[in-house]
Amino acid sequence: MIRGGDWDLKAKPFEESPKYRYISEFAERDCPPPERTEVVPEWGKSEQYLIEFERLYESIQTDGFQTQSELPDGGGVVNEINICIGRDGTMIVKHGYHRVAIAKVLELDAVPVYVRVRHEDWQRHRDEAWEADSVKQLSAETRRHISHPDIRQALDR
Known part of the structure; x- marks a missing residue:
């Protein structure tokens, strides 16, 4: 889909997102923080949620990034990372924030994405x-x- 307007100007830098901030802190420490819920307190996620996020990080770090269709219980393209591309080429994540945050922290060269809007x-x-x-x-x-x-x-x- 192609769309004009100023929708892309409203996007905040991905690195400011709680997901990215949390997982980069986790990776930097190389172990769970003593008080997980205090790393990004305004995010308000439960301890269990953060543990699952850490497991996803460790899985991608160990086994590599897999598309949804490669996962045992994965889905189709709608479950892949979905992005929109802004006027200047900025990629704006719409779905798959956790995986994008992990890919950025692990400095993966590329991951498959589905482009929703340009x-x-x-x-x-x-x-x-x-x-x-x-x-x-x-x-x-x-x-x-x-x-x-x-x-x-x-x-x-």
Whole structure:
């Protein structure tokens, strides 16, 4: 889906999310914090919830990232990480926050995602990349985004 408007400007940086802050603290300590619920107190999650989050982290750290279809009780694409891409290429997580937080903390190179929405301004760059036969044909503005996965996909076809 392509959408205009200012929806992308309302997104907060992912690194400010409680999920990311909690799991980065957990990884930094390399063990559970003494008082789990006090790490990000405004999040208000139970001890059991945080233990399950830690287990997911340890599972991905040990076994690697798996798509939902690779998991024994996984689901389809709607259960994968869902993102929206803002006007400047910013990837905004809509579903799968825990897995994105873990992937970022583990510094994974890439994880599969389902793109729900692209901002119409971003789509122009993507269309340009899909229509180009080489990088030389790209505008300077689109060339600035050449390392973005959404643009790389078009150029690597």
